[in-house]
Amino acid sequence: MALAHPQLTDSLTGLLGFPVTPFRESGELDLPRFEEHLTEMLEAKPAALFVACGTGEFASLTLAEHRQIVQTAVAHVDGAVPVLAGVGGGTQVAVEFTRSAEQGGADGVLVLPPYLQVGPPSGLVEHYRQIASATSLGVIPYQRSTAIFTPESVAKLAEIEQVVAFKDGHGDIELLQRIRTVSDGKLLLLNGMPTAETFARAYAAIGVRAYSSATLAFAPKIARAFFDAFERGDDVLQQTLLREFYVPLAQLRHTTNGYAVALVKAGLDIQGRSAGSVRPPLMDASPEHRAELATLIEQGMAAIETAAVA
Numbered sequence: 001m002a003l004a005h006p007q008l009t010d011s012l013t014g015l016l017g018f019p020v021t022p023f024r025e026s027g028e029l030d031l032p033r034f035e036e037h038l039t040e041m042l043e044a045k046p047a048a049l050f051v052a053c054g055t056g057e058f059a060s061l062t063l064a065e066h067r068q069i070v071q072t073a074v075a076h077v078d079g080a081v082p083v084l085a086g087v088g089g090g091t092q093v094a095v096e097f098t099r100s101a102e103q104g105g106a107d108g109v110l111v112l113p114p115y116l117q118v119g120p121p122s123g124l125v126e127h128y129r130q131i132a133s134a135t136s137l138g139v140i141p142y143q144r145s146t147a148i149f150t151p152e153s154v155a156k157l158a159e160i161e162q163v164v165a166f167k168d169g170h171g172d173i174e175l176l177q178r179i180r181t182v183s184d185g186k187l188l189l190l191n192g193m194p195t196a197e198t199f200a201r202a203y204a205a206i207g208v209r210a211y212s213s214a215t216l217a218f219a220p221k222i223a224r225a226f227f228d229a230f231e232r233g234d235d236v237l238q239q240t241l242l243r244e245f246y247v248p249l250a251q252l253r254h255t256t257n258g259y260a261v262a263l264v265k266a267g268l269d270i271q272g273r274s275a276g277s278v279r280p281p282l283m284d285a286s287p288e289h290r291a292e293l294a295t296l297i298e299q300g301m302a303a304i305e306t307a308a309v310a
């Protein structure tokens with residue numbers, strides 16, 4: 001039974017985890033590896049897990065694969081934390097994925113931007129309204145790429161009962177402040193930037209503290225250490241981890257389209273926890289970028305160990 005919306009919203013106030021979707025060499029889903037991956041992530045105590053989202057390569061999954069991922073995650077996590085599923089595409093496709101996620105036992109859905117088409121603000125609101133009306137699950141619109149909202153549109157989203165939060169992957173702080181003001185704080189806002197930790201302090205300045213951590217999927221100890229430092233106001237450790245790990249990771253991510261996901265899988269593979277390759281149009285990280293990432297992970301872990309003995 002899916003979480004009631006207030007319970008779901010209450011859980012979205014911490015470190016949010018985004019598992020990858022493991023594939024075998026044959027290209028098929030690797031569900032046993034997916035379960036191991038979920039266990040590894042749960043050890044870092046995320047507030048919720050968002051499966052089959054951007055990091056989970058939603059856009060390359062069939063409806064049947066998506067359903068398997070959701071059902072496997074719901075069964076494996078077994079209520080330890082809420083499990084939300086990425087959905088998306090055009091309105092009718094997103095409705096199909098949403099209904100399937102609900103039938104698979106998800107507690108909510110993160111709605112990725114509509115595929116390819118960009119309409120007027122009223123059309124964007126109608127897109128999410130039709131998805132929300134097809135489910136009783138909590139719905140979280142995700143602002144990025146083809147889904148950039150006006151503050152007035154978000155205020156309209158806030159009036160839709162199933163809409164429980166708003167995830168921002170666009171990074172315009174002034175727009176987010178306007179959204180927060182116009183929606184009168186009625187909607188929980190989430191920092192959903194690709195390397196969210198580099199934005200954590202800026203978003204906190206406008207009252208947005210919960211964030212999605214892609215790092216939690218491949219370097220959970222670093223992700224947990226940064227979040228705990230952020231929560232207790234430990235600027236020294238935050239700055240150290242930004243310098244030694246997160247800022248160079250963001251710079252590495254900007255070198256190649258698709259690295260927001262490919263580097264996560266590379267990070268897992270480097271550490272002997274491979275989840276296979278990414279699916280096209282993404283490509284795996286290059287050998288030199290893998291080496292750079294390995295160095296960053298070592299630096300991040302060293303920074304944590306140094307802080308622990310200080």
Ligand SMILES: O=CCCC(=O)C(=O)O
Binds near residue numbers: 055169
């Ligand atoms: O925080 C960034 C990565 C997680 C995410 O937003 C996604 O996988 O869609």
